[in-house]
Amino acid sequence: MAIAKRAPTDLAKQTFEYAPAPEAIDHVKIEPRYGLFIGGKMVAPHSKKHFPTINPATEQKLSDVVEADEVDVDHAVKAADKAFEGWSRLTPSRRARYIFRLSRIIQERARELAVVETMDGGKPIKESRDVDIPLAAAHFFYYAGWADKLEWAFANRKPRPLGVAGQVIPWNFPLLMLAWKIAPALAAGNTVVLKPAETTPLSALLFADICMQAELPPGVVNIVTGGGKTGSLVVTHPAVKKVAFTGSTEVGKLIARSLAGTGKRLTLELGGKAANIVFDDAPLDAAVEGIVNGIYFNQGHVCCAGSRLLVQESIAEPLLEKLKLRLGTLRLGDPLDKNTDIGAINSKAQLEKIEELVESGVEEGAQIYQPECKLPERGFWFPPTLFTNVSQSYRIAREEIFGPVLSVLTFRTPAEAVEKANNTPYGLSAGVWTDKGSRILWMAERMRAGVVWANTFNRFDPTSPFGGYKESGFGREGGRHGLMPYLELV
Amino acid sequence: MRGVRSVDEVGAEERAASLAKRSIKKSSKLWALDLAIRCIDLTTLEGSDTPGKVAALCAKGIRPKPGDPSIPSVAAICIYPARVADAKLHLRGSSVRVASVATAFPSGQSFTSVKVAEVKDAVAAGADEVDMVIDRGAFLSGDHEKVYEEIVAVKEACGPAHLKVILETGELGTYDNVRRASILAMAAGADFIKTSTGKVQPAATLPASLVMMEAIRDFVRETGRPVGFKPAGGIRTSKQAIAYLVVLYETLGAEWMTPERFRLGASTLLNDVLMQIEKERTGAYQSGDYFTID
Numbered sequence: 001m002a003i004a005k006r007a008p009t010d011l012a013k014q015t016f017e018y019a020p021a022p023e024a025i026d027h028v029k030i031e032p033r034y035g036l037f038i039g040g041k042m043v044a045p046h047s048k049k050h051f052p053t054i055n056p057a058t059e060q061k062l063s064d065v066v067e068a069d070e071v072d073v074d075h076a077v078k079a080a081d082k083a084f085e086g087w088s089r090l091t092p093s094r095r096a097r098y099i100f101r102l103s104r105i106i107q108e109r110a111r112e113l114a115v116v117e118t119m120d121g122g123k124p125i126k127e128s129r130d131v132d133i134p135l136a137a138a139h140f141f142y143y144a145g146w147a148d149k150l151e152w153a154f155a156n157r158k159p160r161p162l163g164v165a166g167q168v169i170p171w172n173f174p175l176l177m178l179a180w181k182i183a184p185a186l187a188a189g190n191t192v193v194l195k196p197a198e199t200t201p202l203s204a205l206l207f208a209d210i211c212m213q214a215e216l217p218p219g220v221v222n223i224v225t226g227g228g229k230t231g232s233l234v235v236t237h238p239a240v241k242k243v244a245f246t247g248s249t250e251v252g253k254l255i256a257r258s259l260a261g262t263g264k265r266l267t268l269e270l271g272g273k274a275a276n277i278v279f280d281d282a283p284l285d286a287a288v289e290g291i292v293n294g295i296y297f298n299q300g301h302v303c304c305a306g307s308r309l310l311v312q313e314s315i316a317e318p319l320l321e322k323l324k325l326r327l328g329t330l331r332l333g334d335p336l337d338k339n340t341d342i343g344a345i346n347s348k349a350q351l352e353k354i355e356e357l358v359e360s361g362v363e364e365g366a367q368i369y370q371p372e373c374k375l376p377e378r379g380f381w382f383p384p385t386l387f388t389n390v391s392q393s394y395r396i397a398r399e400e401i402f403g404p405v406l407s408v409l410t411f412r413t414p415a416e417a418v419e420k421a422n423n424t425p426y427g428l429s430a431g432v433w434t435d436k437g438s439r440i441l442w443m444a445e446r447m448r449a450g451v452v453w454a455n456t457f458n459r460f461d462p463t464s465p466f467g468g469y470k471e472s473g474f475g476r477e478g479g480r481h482g483l484m485p486y487l488e489l490v
Numbered sequence: 491m492r493g494v495r496s497v498d499e500v501g502a503e504e505r506a507a508s509l510a511k512r513s514i515k516k517s518s519k520l521w522a523l524d525l526a527i528r529c530i531d532l533t534t535l536e537g538s539d540t541p542g543k544v545a546a547l548c549a550k551g552i553r554p555k556p557g558d559p560s561i562p563s564v565a566a567i568c569i570y571p572a573r574v575a576d577a578k579l580h581l582r583g584s585s586v587r588v589a590s591v592a593t594a595f596p597s598g599q600s601f602t603s604v605k606v607a608e609v610k611d612a613v614a615a616g617a618d619e620v621d622m623v624i625d626r627g628a629f630l631s632g633d634h635e636k637v638y639e640e641i642v643a644v645k646e647a648c649g650p651a652h653l654k655v656i657l658e659t660g661e662l663g664t665y666d667n668v669r670r671a672s673i674l675a676m677a678a679g680a681d682f683i684k685t686s687t688g689k690v691q692p693a694a695t696l697p698a699s700l701v702m703m704e705a706i707r708d709f710v711r712e713t714g715r716p717v718g719f720k721p722a723g724g725i726r727t728s729k730q731a732i733a734y735l736v737v738l739y740e741t742l743g744a745e746w747m748t749p750e751r752f753r754l755g756a757s758t759l760l761n762d763v764l765m766q767i768e769k770e771r772t773g774a775y776q777s778g779d780y781f782t783i784d
Contacts, residue, residue, distance in 0.1 A: 016735070285498075285505075286502065455500070456500065
């Protein structure tokens, strides 16, 4: 080149170190101790038992929350039952007005909610700010619109609400899962008792405050906190007419068993082991972004995560080279930093589960790749991880890891891709990357998965139904389909 | 060019938008602003350009902020061929280089012989760098060979001068075309590929730049020859300039963060960068009257 080379000392100085850019937290008020949200107000628990909720990035305690017992859950269900009569008979447009109000307040308090979500759950602020909270608001907004149109939504059938819905949600998208559960239930005229996950109760308790701010009639929404025991009390309570659960397949099966013969309606949104399938004509740089978004988004704590990469053998080499390069640019660290791409693992137990499965992958003979990545000393962390030389029979290719761990397999023909992709007990989602439109449709027809993304991944919209095949559960959330589980059609 | 891998429009735009959200603060912002100045090709491309206008621009380029020696000079002054001799005179003794647009800029709709002659004359007049435009008419009609051969001919005419090839992405219509034109220009010998002339809207955009940088990344992987990148047109604020630096850093890496491999074609950007540096240093915005308008 014509320009003289700079001295090496100058070159060494040319690193672009992003200075810390932490989101402010001084505008957020977290109470030292919370009660339960029952009958429209925060009440002291009968159980008198509290447990700490911590920030997984620092292991510091954020607050004490209630472990609700049988009496507490009974109070909550009774309050919901009492509110049902009034709420279900309310003029639909007035019901809509309340739900619109919830949506608007979520938008108004978005920053506060995003910070709490990140502090309590460990996810990067850019995700809670740009994905979780806006989508939660969008969900309420969307279902508010259905409230006064229900009568015309199902041809020649009359929709009736069911009663009290008992809802148990996971820790990966706390407020968003709350929205997926509560918005359609309220729009359809039901009342709810919701139990947030043990490790991430704070945004639900903040939502309780939002319900009060919106002057929602008392008892329409009730929130009880606690662990698995509290959850089972909610779903098995005799006055609960409808159960909605999002979480592990293991617990989902337990719930299904315990509800058998009770006549309660049930929807389950469980685990997944999604295939992300890249054909040799795919736009590679976009595919790399899609793979990264598919498995490293929210530290891989995503039920529909693209945890199995199926790549056509002829492009495996350049694709993996690009992918490894890209992994090196992921920024892991303080979840409150606006430039963080990968935050903290949600809990110690989850970290141990990830470590155990990764160890099994190494033992079974897969080749592990992790970019150079400094993990913070305190808190729960796991670096973005990629396994090559993976066989279909390895545990890392079959079991849901729910962490930032990708297993790479190859295929030769479209038929083989279909066969391998479907060869799993799960069936929540799949991704297809190709430049050929006809092949996208051909693949979508053959995927045994509730969602098939084409040239994108992890894209959510309240208007689109979401749910699983096989052990990934049943019932749909989102769209008109998402109303069905909360209605009886007569 | 059919063998060139395709680009996903939605994916490219999303990736660019997500990188534009990086929050660059304090020391990293100051570092980026300093680099931005060192990478600027300070540009005037008007029919009304005179020796006097060029002299003023050269003075600004050498010393963007009089009285503040910590502010570096820009990389080059970018002008029409007829003004090269004026610029050469006023830049004597400085590190600032002379870049001349050429090849029937901005449309490129002329004879190859005329273009080659223009380049030779510009280099003879003292141009260190030549910013040529590709023949979009030929490219869009499918005559990629003509575009290729013209770049080869111009590269030869450049001699020791550095060749930047302007794709005019705003006229190419698709990101697939942007990628094809990038690969074609690099294969033909471009030292830099450049987005736009600044005479067509849209000029530089972040997604088109990302697509070009990804093409460079793939070209380097194949050939081992590094090629520089220059976005030009419409970059007026520090915030925009920093977004380009972020995309550069996260696509091509730290080795590209030097004027040897990155340039920003701009005219009004410089004063905004100076204002932002002053704001970072003092915590207060200064009146526009403290920055010279040249």
